[in-house]
Amino acid sequence: MPVSSGVRxxxxxxxxxxxxxxxxxPADIFGSANPxxxxxxxxxxxxxxxxxxxSRTTPKRVISTTLRDQRIGPVDTATTxxxxxxxxxxxxxDEYVSVVHAADAEIMRDAAKPEDPLPDL
Structure with a gap:
């Protein structure tokens, strides 16, 4: 189920x-008491x-923040x-794997752009 507008x-x-x-x-931290x-x-x-x-639906605090210049995945789907x-x-x-892939595709798209062969023009 998508994340509701209220949670957003x-x-x-x-x-x-x-x-x-x-x-x-949403995700769960593997092996954590507060997952x-x-x-x-x-x-x-x-x-x-x-x-x-x-509650699994109410954000309480920021744990970490990183710059958007890195991928989140890859996601291993062999098991959970x-x-x-x-x-x-x-x-x-399972339903959120595509969200991670979409977010990563944006980073990969920007990284895959070819270098300008004539940057001085």
Whole structure:
């Protein structure tokens, strides 16, 4: 099920107001006592937000923020889908694998642009 508009509004409260929320998906930190997070991808950053102990749908605080210049995946789908981002292993539901792939495709597209052969013209 997609992340609701209400959850998106709450997530935006933790982000730079001048930035645009492009992708958001829930994930679980593998082996953690406080496993549920939202990963929010904006034009500028990738932000991981904790949901706290009692709710998987209410973001409580920012755990980490990194620049948007890196991929989130790849996602291993051999068993429960998982990926490693900034040294932490996250698991996610099958339906959100395509969200990670879409976010990563934007980074890959920009990195795959050929170098300008005549930069001085």
């Amino acid at each position: 509004r709450r997530i935006k409260e933790f982000l730079d107001p001048d930035d645009d929320l492009q992708y958001v998906f 549920s997070v939202f990963i929010a991808v904006t034009r500028k950053t990738i932000t991981v937000l904790s949901t706290g102990h009692w 889908p998982w990926f490693k981002f900034c040294g932490i292993v996250y698991e996610l539901d």
